[in-house]
Amino acid sequence: MTARGWRPEASSCRADLDDFAALYAKTPDATVVAGATDVGLWVTKRFRAIAPAIFIGGIAELKAIGEAKGVLSLGAGVSYSEARTALASRIPAFAALIDRIGGEQVRNMGTLGGNIANGSPIGDTAPALIALGATLVLRKGAKRRRMAIEDFFIAYGKQDRQKGEFVEAVDVPIPAAGTHVAFHKVSKRRDEDITSTLGAFAIAINGGKVTSARIAYGGMAATPKRAKAVEAALVGKPWTRATVEAAMAGYDKDFAPISDMRASAGYRMLAARNLLLRVFLETTSGKKPVTVKRREAA
Ligand SMILES: Cc1cc2nc3c(=O)[nH]c(=O)nc-3n(C[C@H](O)[C@H](O)[C@H](O)COP(=O)(O)OP(=O)(O)OC[C@H]3O[C@@H](n4cnc5c(N)ncnc54)[C@H](O)[C@@H]3O)c2cc1C
Incomplete structure (x- = not known):
């Protein structure tokens, strides 16, 4: 309880990854919004209607960062700035590349998942991830599939992503010494x-x-x-x-x-x-x- 009355527990009002996966599979025409550094411009510059929109910025599981068996796993909702911290000691060249993306505001809001999913031929993380041999984890509902990130980009504006499927994470092998x-x-x-x-x-x-x-x-x-x-x-x-x-x-x-x-x-x-x-x-x-x-x- 607060001075103003009842306040829901965080766990009862916060959507989790499974909720998002189920909702997006059911409403595949919704616009997924992560950091909105691209989507925001569709609205402000192109006056595009984006409803219904699903905001995924608050989903903790998409912010997960982990390392096992020489592979760094970065959730799709990890911002550039968060990725930079994780990459600095593991793949310093990647941290230096992130310094060249946008400005601080964009690096704090823009996410790896958004940079991959927008499919831009000039998105800055994709070539780096391809060179490192990264693998994407894609998810639709409860079903996951993995693919080499280089296979995700099929043609201009076309990616190997089904309706209702989203980028959940990217697994980045840490390069061998030498x-x-x-x-x-x-x-x-x-x-x-x-x-x-x-x-x-x-x-x-x-x-x-x-x-x-x-x-x-x-x-x-x-x-x-x-x-x-x-x-x-x-x-x-x-x-x-x-x-x-x-x-x-x-x-x-x-x-x-x-x-x-x-x-x-x-x-x-x-x-x-x-x-x-x-x-x-x-x-x-x-x-x-x-x-x-x-x-x-x-
Ligand atoms: C001022 C400015 C400077 C920029 N500079 C650079 C730059 O130097 N280099 C560069 O590469 N980019 C740059 N960008 C572009 C932008 O920052 C990136 O593409 C960013 O990574 C997008 O992430 P986001 O979280 O903001 O995505 P959003 O804008 O939220 O979404 C982008 C697209 O991805 C989809 N999407 C987002 N997350 C997922 C997900 N998990 N699964 C499936 N679909 C998803 C959305 O539906 C949308 O289609 C810049 C943008 C601005 C405004």
Whole structure:
């Protein structure tokens, strides 16, 4: 009881994950709203009616973060800022990438699930998650299925998600020692800017040879996409500048980007190739990579 009268117990008024799963399966045309950093703009800029809407921001289970057997599991409702804290010690390059997403307000509200489910070809987390070999947990009602995140993005605006199905979590393998992980976002401004191209690299080098390579890009195709021809040209070869320059021919097979107000197709191709060269130099020159910081630590 409060001074004003009866107050329901938190447990009796707060919806949980099962409630949401059942409700969404029953009303699959509802708009799921998480951090609303995308959906909010549909309303304020496009005057779109979003009712009925299901707000999932208060569902504790979607905020779960856990680690087991070398895999970091992040609930779909984990905000960028929360993910950054979890990733900082495990996959530092991912934490650094999150610093390049939006501004603080967007990072505090925007969620990983929203960034994946919106299916944008320039969403910043998807290429990184593809390069890391992450797995999505999708759920409809009580039924769950898992899929490699790279298979989720089918075509522009089309994802492998059924009506009433939602993203519950993403499982991210922590890269093995000896794997060089780098995520480089190219945009006109450092902060609050949309990606022109983003290269995500997980390249394992053992005994001077490339033993595995997963490379994915945003902004280079209608979906976030792996650079499979480039990867194939690297694996099994010595990690040398000559190998890297030869592998660059693969970009023409992997990508045919468009020109738009953010960058021309030619710029995107050149930047994408040079990001691979940058990764090579980062791993071999012994010099610290040049990064532009918004503010220096005190
Ligand atoms: C100023 C500004 C700057 C931004 N900068 C960047 C940037 O630098 N990089 C970047 O990648 N993005 C950026 N964004 C876009 C946005 O922040 C992200 O896409 C964000 O991750 C969306 O998450 P959200 O929780 O806000 O999603 P919402 O807006 O709530 O939802 C987005 C979409 O996903 C669906 N959805 C949400 N959660 C789920 C779920 N669990 N299962 C199924 N469907 C779901 C919604 O129905 C909707 O279709 C920016 C946005 C703004 C407004």
